[in-house]
Amino acid sequence: MCGIAGFTLKQAEPAARAQIERMTRAMSHRGPDGEGYFLSDGVALGHRRLSIIDVAGGDQPIYNEDASVVVVYNGEIFNYKDVRSTLIAKGHQFKTQSDTEVIVHAYEEYGDDCPSHFRGMFAFALYDLQRRRLLLGRDRLGIKPLYFHVSGDQLMFASEINPLLQQLASRPGVREDLIDFQMSLGYVPGDNTLFQGIRRLLPGHTMSFEAGKVSTRQFWDIAHIPPLSISEESASERFDSLLTESVRLRLMSEVPLGAFLSGGVDSSAIVALMSKLTGRPVKTFSVGYVDDPESSELEYARIVAKHFGADHHEFILESGDFFDSLDLLLTHMEEPVVESAAVALYQLSRLAREHVTVILSGEGGDEILAGYPLYRSMPRIDRIHALVGWMPGPLQAAIGTRMPTEKLAKYWDWACTPLARRYWGISNDVTSSIKHHMYSPDFLAAHGNRVGAHFHALFMSLEKGSNLRRMSYVDLKSWLPDDLLIKADKMTMACSLELRVPMLDHHLLEFCTALPDSLRRHGGTGKVLLKRAMRKYLPAQIIDRPKKGFPVPIANWFRGSLYPRVCEILLDPRTRARKYFQGGYVEHVLERHKSGAEDLSRRIFSLLALELWHRKYMDQQ
8 A cells, every 4th residue: 555646758857756756755654664656757656665465575666577568556456366377377477466566567468458357446657668557446335535637738647636736837716617516515526626626537538648648448338248147045145256356356465454343344344354354353443523422433442453363452532532533634635525534534544553554444335235324215206206206397486495494495306306317426415496595696607507417417327227226336447446435545544554345355345236236135134145145154233233324423513512613714704705605594504503503514524624624725925
């Protein structure tokens, strides 16, 4: 697990060495164990290393036999030994035992299709000296991030945004046309960021840069997985086998490893299989809240830890810790992703790093097996839509803007809209009736209507399949890589901790995606196969408990101890001067939440994150 950075050059430049060192060292937290560089007359590459595999011999950059291909890379290729054996049989010669070296030889053998042979999480930059060609690649699901900026005939890239900001001559402005995505979803989906000109390489894609021209290619997409006919018993056995294999592969390490444990079925399943496969106590880490025990899941985590004899550790987060960590959150997240759990994850990662270097977690269980309650709600809303969908648009809008709470307004908007245009993913928070009250008229007219079109196109891009599969596809292409995995990567790497996510092994995902709906959700309950498979390992009270996600008690904090501090920021004249929001809207939100009339904690956190991001990245030019 590492950080990579680089940029193209027309010719050798004296300042290039200092520039690439500065970019790379801005990510020293991603790789505290070493650094390495490659400079030629065509490119500068930098690498920060967190030593996990081949600790003694895996320093980067790494080359092929005649040093005509060089690579820097972030991640883990869990099947690298199998790929290595195949390449050796084809005549390739290896100098190290690292997974990194597999990339240069796979490129020699397979060209740009090399990532399709890798099983794991990765972002790499490979330079072909003979062709003066740079190739970037990102794993299928976007577990590892990779950002880039193109200006004229130069490309620069990095694992994080801050190194790019250091290299640019001036700080890029804000993409105001994406503010509505940020407020509606809590993140910006796709290949864009809120910084003008800074983009993300999409998951499952490669991008080449040759002779000043950029070309992108998709090497994998879950949309192409054909349906599977299989019995529940056979599916359960196959799921158990695939998940066990995925966990086994992710135990590959020369340094200590452990697991995040929330007490939910996903993370508990990972701990169960780690215990089974290693035969020794697993180091587990959980978070709780001293001033809001109802949000804490420590009780369930302790049950699982005791059941498996784990070496268990806990971190207690308080409201002051949460607020004081927001600047650190923005430093490492770099965009105002609205994930209150990110602060808790960062603090938990700091604790875990005192004991381990690699951590496994349960991210992805809801995505691969349709575990989110919203998948159950949408068919119910379809029935309401059949009753009210006939109404003229102006009448629907008039009713929506008169709803007494934002929650009712959102559900009304959903009821008036067909599923293909309604489904904006798991984190959809701001619909049209709310936008009418929230945004200033000028901002609403200019930028307030793009989210729906984006998600409708994404929903319809899966030409065949049930509505459940289409909703799941939308989340796998947006919410998962652009929110959940970004948070997971950046909060753990901020603490020099490598995170591995066994539930998102692409073999397991492809199998689950091909299943009939009834084997992903049954009787309104998701994760059917996971729960069935885990009954032989986990206590019933863990498998049958209600889903809570990764709760953080910000609703109570924003009504209580943090309320004055939030008001100070959101009602400040500098905040009002942005002119994104209608006068009086922010006061209305704060007052409604404070009084208990509505739970508007997510809206408050969205407003707070956006403003603090502006102050950190836009105001300090």
